[in-house]
Amino acid sequence: MRLQYLALSALIVLYSLMFIGGYVSASGLGLSCPKWPLCPNGLLPSYDFLIEWTHRFVAATTGTLIVATAVGVWLNKKSDKKIKLTGTLAGIFVVTQITLGALVIEAKLHAVLVAIHLGIGILLFAMTLLTVLFAFRMARTQISA
């Protein structure tokens, strides 16, 4: 897959994840799945914790797409310093964010951890967006060169 479309799909899935996270938080469903890493039904969803299960499932998909984008950036010979920086930071933030998600559950939704979870989510979105913009610019300059 072309790097710019991989990065764009990561951004779209990430945006949906933040949307679902906001819903989890606002509806008070954060501890509907009290275990980590899997919910009580293992890999399968259940009506009792469907929203929280979806948040984790989409988080795993997001993590895979963002790490794949970071690897793609480093493998692409045309990548400059800027896209390497944003792609790598997005990779670091996504791993941090998923780890933090576990801590949010362990600490029973401690307010400080939930606030940091939101803050890192925003930084992650910013880095992924910049990576998308740099990847499209890189693809355009390759065509016109």
Ligand code: HEM
């Ligand atoms: C890339 C990964 C992730 C992103 C971008 C993300 C993003 C978000 C966002 C934006 C919120 C809403 C925060 C708020 O409104 O204050 C949220 C809530 C939440 N997230 Fe995540 N999340 C990720 C992974 C995870 C993981 C792996 C877990 C682990 C279980 C998790 C657990 C939660 C919980 C429990 C809440 C609700 C907190 C509450 O009730 O206030 N998140 N997430």
